[in-house]
Amino acid sequence: MEKRQELYRGKAKTVYATDDPGLLVMHFRDDTSAFDGTKVSQLAQKGETNNRINAFIMGKLAAAGVATHFVRLLNERDSLVIALKMIPVECVVRNVCAGSMAKRYGIAEGTRLSEPIFEFFYKSDALHDPLVNDDHLRVLGWANATEIAEMKSLTHRVNQVLKPLFADAGIELVDYKLEFGHAVSDPAGPLLLGDEFTPDGCRLWDLATQEKLDKDRFRRDLGGVIENIRKSPSALACRCHNALPRRSKRASAKRQKQEQRSRPCGRLFCSIATALFLHFLGCVLGVLGGVLGIHRRALGVLG
Numbered sequence: 001m002e003k004r005q006e007l008y009r010g011k012a013k014t015v016y017a018t019d020d021p022g023l024l025v026m027h028f029r030d031d032t033s034a035f036d037g038t039k040v041s042q043l044a045q046k047g048e049t050n051n052r053i054n055a056f057i058m059g060k061l062a063a064a065g066v067a068t069h070f071v072r073l074l075n076e077r078d079s080l081v082i083a084l085k086m087i088p089v090e091c092v093v094r095n096v097c098a099g100s101m102a103k104r105y106g107i108a109e110g111t112r113l114s115e116p117i118f119e120f121f122y123k124s125d126a127l128h129d130p131l132v133n134d135d136h137l138r139v140l141g142w143a144n145a146t147e148i149a150e151m152k153s154l155t156h157r158v159n160q161v162l163k164p165l166f167a168d169a170g171i172e173l174v175d176y177k178l179e180f181g182h183a184v185s186d187p188a189g190p191l192l193l194g195d196e197f198t199p200d201g202c203r204l205w206d207l208a209t210q211e212k213l214d215k216d217r218f219r220r221d222l223g224g225v226i227e228n229i230r231k232s233p234s235a236l237a238c239r240c241h242n243a244l245p246r247r248s249k250r251a252s253a254k255r256q257k258q259e260q261r262s263r264p265c266g267r268l269f270c271s272i273a274t275a276l277f278l279h280f281l282g283c284v285l286g287v288l289g290g291v292l293g294i295h296r297r298a299l300g301v302l303g
Helices: 046-063 099-105 134-139 145-168 225-229 235-243 249-261 264-302
Strands: 003-009 013-018 023-028 031-034 039-042 070-073 078-082 084-086 089-096 112-122 171-178 180-183 191-193 202-206
Touching (some): 023 046, 046 078, 046 145, 089 145, 112 134, 112 145, 134 145, 145 171, 145 180, 145 191
Antiparallel strands (some): 013 023, 023 078, 031 039, 070 078, 084 180, 089 112, 089 171, 180 191
C-alpha cells in the first residue's frame, strides 16, 4: 500500500489517497480546535494518542457487530481506512445533558436523562452545525428513510457497547457524535461507521468526581487538571506512558520543544486521552499477569 497525495485537510486530521482507490490513509495531527475552528492550538502527542484510542474503540465496535471503515493501524499517526461517501450529518447520542443541549433548553449540565436522546446535526462550520430532523435529511436529499433508520439504530448500538466499557474504567460516557457513509467501491452497500471515535468527539467524565476528561478542558480553559486526574480511576494508567513506541532522540527532542510551547491545558488533555487508552491496555495486561501468576503457581505445585 502506497501513501499518495493529500485529498483533504480537516481541523485535526489529513486524509491521503493510496494506490488502491478503495482505501485511504487517515493521518492524526497534533492540532486541536473548538467553536468551529475559531479556537486552535497544537497539543503535543495528541495525534498519536487519538490514533491509538480510535483504533482500540473501532476494534471493540467491530467485534460487537458494528461495521466500520477502520482497517488497521499503519504507524503512530496513520490508520488505513475504507474510502467512504459520507452522509453530511452528525449523529449524536446524549446520556447526560451537557454542552449545547444544556444551553439550548436551559437544562442544568449534568442532568441525567431517563433514556438516551438521539439528535441529527447538519455538518457545516459556516452554519455552526445546525440541529436538524428526519424530514430535513429526507426532503433535502441528504439521506433516505432506510439510511436514517439505520444511522439511528447503529448509533444507539454503539452506546450499548461503549457505555458499559467506559463505566468499567470508571468513566461516564456523557455524549458522542458519529458519522456514517457508504464505501465508494460499494455505494449501494451497508452503512459503515466513518471518521473517528476519540475524546475530540465525545464527552467523558470521571464517574466518581464528575471531572471532565475530554476536549471540554480545552474549550473552557479549565485549570487544576492534573490534580483532578490523579484522583481518577484511570490515573494509574499514566504511569504506563513509557509503553508507547520509542522515538529517535532527534524526534524526541523536537517533540519536547513542541510540548514546551503547548498550552498547559493542551498537554494535560493529551495525558487524559493517553490515560484512557492505557487504562484499557492496563486491564488487558492485568488479566495476562494474572494468568502468568497462576501458571507460575502451578509449576511450583508440580515441582
